[in-house]
Amino acid sequence: MALRAGVAGGVLSTIAVAGSANAATAAEPVTETIEMPMLTAALTSKVALSAEATQQAADGYQYRAEQQRAAEKAVKDAEKAQHAAEKKAEAAAEKQAAERAATAERAARGAERTDLSGVRTAATTSSSGSGASAPSQDVPAPASGSVATVVAFLQAQVGDAYVMGGTGPNSWDCSGLVQAAFKQVGVDLPRTSQAQSTAGTQVGTANLQVGDILYWGGQGSAYHTGVYIGDGKYLDAANPSKGVVIQDLSGYPASGAVRVL
Template structure:
């Protein structure tokens, strides 16, 4: 038996090839440093080296990994930038589409409103035309009725007074006027009676007290109608028959033919 058989072994485990290479590189670098230091130092300063500097050595695999990482980062950044541009373009297109839709809806609403307004205006015009035609028909009927009445009932001086009064319808009202293009109420009555040689007082107050007072239910063509009290009337007109009178009413209407129901007189006088 060997004299070392019972002595435990102090051998260290084997290192991997990469670690051995790394240490060899470091050791080489240290030895080179020591050699340079020894050559530079003076002969009498030769002392043992107590500090060492380890110089890390980068392997080729580490540099390749770093380059790959940088490239990957650039690729991700480019993808994110492209995605942001696409999102912005989509958002802009959506806004443009919404604006176009809103504009189209607004134009459609405006066109509909214009069409409805045009339809209303057309209907209103048709209604006005219908009312105008109806008034024309009624006016013609009234004129025919008046003409028939004059031919059958108004005779002599009364017919002359009535025909004159009707001929003045449509002329202007002017205060103080007595014809022939304008009248006030008493001026028209005075001018009508002058056609048959009767000279009436000039003003309505005096005309309302001339002749004989008659009931409104017993009127005859040519009678003088008055509004207010006898002797102090404020308005006069001529009864033309058929429930109508002719009078110079006011500056707005001029000389008109109206129904007694339109403005009921207070009384009447008969001069003829």
């Protein structure tokens, strides 16, 4: 029993000592500290200044970028406005040119349709029952073979340009070409279509002969003339798009005809 008591006491003592040591160790305070870096006033000021400079630089970049975009937009807008102005001016110029051309053509047509005193000749009829008419005395009688000369001259002009008021040698209007053709054989015709439609003897379009002068419109108020060259065809200075051409009479029937040869 004594032995048991001693063993037990020894064990308890050991436990007590161990407990005391652990308690002492646990109660010992931690004295180690970590020192944090301190921001001085100078460092703080430098950091603030750096941040402000960075912000100012960013603001400057943004301002310059906005200015550049605005300048580019202004240039593009100016280019568009200039292009639109050029197109508008071009359209206005074309319109004015067309109006001037139309005015000139109307004036020329009006001049051709004006009766000129001293150049109109009326056809005379023979005595009752004959049904024939005599040539006007204002148109001289041509020499033999004159029709062929007139037709040859006209055919030589095929392909020439039509120009209002043109009298040759490379551009013609309708009455200018007819006048020049008959002048080759000594026949002095009036200058305008209106007057040419009354020169010589009036003949029906159903009884045409080579060399007859065809006219479109009324007698004395014709607006176009040409020359019958046979086989249902005529030659004329037609218009600016065609020039001097040979055409089929069935496509554009004449209103009347006069014969001076």
